[in-house]
Amino acid sequence: MKILVGIKRVVDYNVRVRVLPDGSGVDTDGVKMSVNPFDEIALEEALRIREAGDAEEVIVVSAGGDECQQQLRTGLAMGADRAIQIQTSESLQPLSLARAFLKVIEREEPGLVILGKQAIDDDNSQTAQMLAGLWDRPQATFASKLVLDGQTASVTREVDAGMETIEVDLPAVVSVDLRLNEPRFVKLPDIMKAKRKPLDVIPLEDLEVSVEGNINVGHHASPPQREKGIMVEDAAQLVQELKNRGLI
Amino acid sequence: MSRILIIAEHDGQVLNISTAKCVSCAKAIGGEIDIAVFGNGIDAVAAEAAALDSVNKVIAVNAEHLETPLAANWAAETRNMASDYSHLLGPSTTFGKDLMPRVAALVGVNQVSDIMAVNGPSSFKRPIYAGNAIVDVETPADATAVATVRTASWKAAAGSGNAAIEQRAADSSPASHTRFVGMEVEGGERPDLQSAQRVVSGGRALGSEENFGIIYSLADKLGAGVGASRAAVDAGYCPNDMQVGQTGKIISPDLYMAFGISGAIQHVTGIKDAGTIVAVNKDPEAPIFEIADIGLAGDLFSIIPEFESLLG
Numbered sequence: 216m217k218i219l220v221g222i223k224r225v226v227d228y229n230v231r232v233r234v235l236p237d238g239s240g241v242d243t244d245g246v247k248m249s250v251n252p253f254d255e256i257a258l259e260e261a262l263r264i265r266e267a268g269d270a271e272e273v274i275v276v277s278a279g280g281d282e283c284q285q286q287l288r289t290g291l292a293m294g295a296d297r298a299i300q301i302q303t304s305e306s307l308q309p310l311s312l313a314r315a316f317l318k319v320i321e322r323e324e325p326g327l328v329i330l331g332k333q334a335i336d337d338d339n340s341q342t343a344q345m346l347a348g349l350w351d352r353p354q355a356t357f358a359s360k361l362v363l364d365g366q367t368a369s370v371t372r373e374v375d376a377g378m379e380t381i382e383v384d385l386p387a388v389v390s391v392d393l394r395l396n397e398p399r400f401v402k403l404p405d406i407m408k409a410k411r412k413p414l415d416v417i418p419l420e421d422l423e424v425s426v427e428g429n430i431n432v433g434h435h436a437s438p439p440q441r442e443k444g445i446m447v448e449d450a451a452q453l454v455q456e457l458k459n460r461g462l463i
Numbered sequence: 464m465s466r467i468l469i470i471a472e473h474d475g476q477v478l479n480i481s482t483a484k485c486v487s488c489a490k491a492i493g494g495e496i497d498i499a500v501f502g503n504g505i506d507a508v509a510a511e512a513a514a515l516d517s518v519n520k521v522i523a524v525n526a527e528h529l530e531t532p533l534a535a536n537w538a539a540e541t542r543n544m545a546s547d548y549s550h551l552l553g554p555s556t557t558f559g560k561d562l563m564p565r566v567a568a569l570v571g572v573n574q575v576s577d578i579m580a581v582n583g584p585s586s587f588k589r590p591i592y593a594g595n596a597i598v599d600v601e602t603p604a605d606a607t608a609v610a611t612v613r614t615a616s617w618k619a620a621a622g623s624g625n626a627a628i629e630q631r632a633a634d635s636s637p638a639s640h641t642r643f644v645g646m647e648v649e650g651g652e653r654p655d656l657q658s659a660q661r662v663v664s665g666g667r668a669l670g671s672e673e674n675f676g677i678i679y680s681l682a683d684k685l686g687a688g689v690g691a692s693r694a695a696v697d698a699g700y701c702p703n704d705m706q707v708g709q710t711g712k713i714i715s716p717d718l719y720m721a722f723g724i725s726g727a728i729q730h731v732t733g734i735k736d737a738g739t740i741v742a743v744n745k746d747p748e749a750p751i752f753e754i755a756d757i758g759l760a761g762d763l764f765s766i767i768p769e770f771e772s773l774l775g
Contacts, residue, residue, distance in 0.1 A: 335592070356557075380645050457757070
């Protein structure tokens with residue numbers, strides 16, 4: 216079985232992003248770029264499945280300009296067998312991205328597709344669900360546990376009410392939540408090795424995906440800030456203050 | 464005029480408050496508002512939905528394969544109703560986040576995630592970068608708008624309406640490739656974190672699962688839901704589904720009380736819309752005090768019992 220893992224190049228999660236003064240976007244000039252943290256968890260899970268003998272090959276896929284090869288190389292250094300770049304100068308919205316992924320799926324025929332539950336830049340949380348819908352296959356989103364059993368997978372999902380378990384037939388799309396696993400660190404020799412692993416570049420045009428129906432993203436603003444309030448001295452003052460405000 | 468369909472969230476017995484919040488968002492969009500209730504034996508839920516203000520009608524679809532909200536089944540059912548509507552809305556809870564993008568893909572449109580404000584029928588505000596930026600987005604005018612509604616940004620619509628309930632047969636066939644196995648509910652009798660008017664949260668400073676007991680005790684006294692910081696969850700003091708923050712739950716209670724929580728950005732993101740934030744922390748320099756309405760620097764292990772006894 217092959218496992219396909221999606222990787223997105225995003226502003227590193229430690230960077231405090233700032234809105235540009237003219238509202239045209241956020242300041243990404245010179246900031247550190249990384250693999251979307253949820254995608255690292257997705258890749259880690261795929262690697263563990265391969266190491267357990269339930270998959271033969273792990274392929275990382277990213278869509279973007281050539282700069283995303285950096286994140287694909289990180290994925291190869293973590294242990295993926297090969298990489299595919301869907302080459303495009305456009306920033307693909309989830310529907311177009313899902314359509315492009317589906318074309319890659321038709322070529323590669325993976326048994327499992329694992330994606331992060333959301334990207335930490337646009338926070339859309341859509342691509343996995345859209346891909347499963349277009350592919351007409353099961354989706355198991357926000358996974359915190361994944362157990363393979365032949366042609367099915369049992370997935371425990373983190374939902375608002377608790378933990379839901381569903382069973383899906385393969386092939387399926389899984390989106391992963393934070394607590395599924397802890398991704399391994401990349402070791403230096405692996406970075407060297409990753410340079411020799413295959414990285415195929417497929418221009419988006421070759422996949423015959425039409426990019427249309429985009430949502431227009433306009434003005435960016437900073438969020439309203441909460442003001443610092445008052446400090447009280449002890450529990451009695453706290454109770455009084457809450458009573459004054461009609462909260463208790 | 465807009466025709467808006469809201470997909471109701473419920474557990475088979477009770478309508479989730481997120482649906483009433485979607486109604487408020489739909490009212491801001493303006494137009495005729497219908498609610499679809501899918502399930503198996505959902506008369507009570509449909510009646511609750513019909514009682515929400517400003518609802519035109521409730522469409523109840525009973526079918527065995529719609530009993531649990533598996534996205535594969537519910538998305539197919541929603542898609543088959545889509546042509547009657549200009550807008551399809553669901554809440555930005557794990558339920559809606561699972562379902563609505565699949566609906567959008569089947570309809571063939573992109574989705575707007577997390578509507579926090581409405582500029583116009585096809586123009587919305589939504590947060591990106593964990594709420595560090597707010598963007599204006601506009602859906603193509605001629606296409607169906609599929610969106611999730613950020614529940615923390617909207618008040619629940621009142622329940623004094625009396626809309627008609629239309630029973631309809633399912634128009635989709637079951638997806639055999641996905642099966643519901645079970646649900647493990649944690650938290651027991653306490654109010655649901657997402658809809659509680661008061662929430663009491665504990666952080667790493669609690670120190671152990673056992674010590675976390677004083678948070679539960681105070682919450683029960685206040686009739687509050689219980690939350691936790693990611694640090695407390697990662698340390699194993701309490702279950703995952705109690706986590707408040709960017710990677711956990713984003714909540715907007717009237718009163719939020721944070722005990723022993725330093726106020727990392729990732730946590731603050733989850734409480735920004737709370738009415739009043741109270742913070743108790745040993746460290747007077749803790750960042751949580753920068754956003755708290757009422758701060759108290761001190762030891763939570765002595766303050767909580769005293770606070771509780773003063774409540775009477």
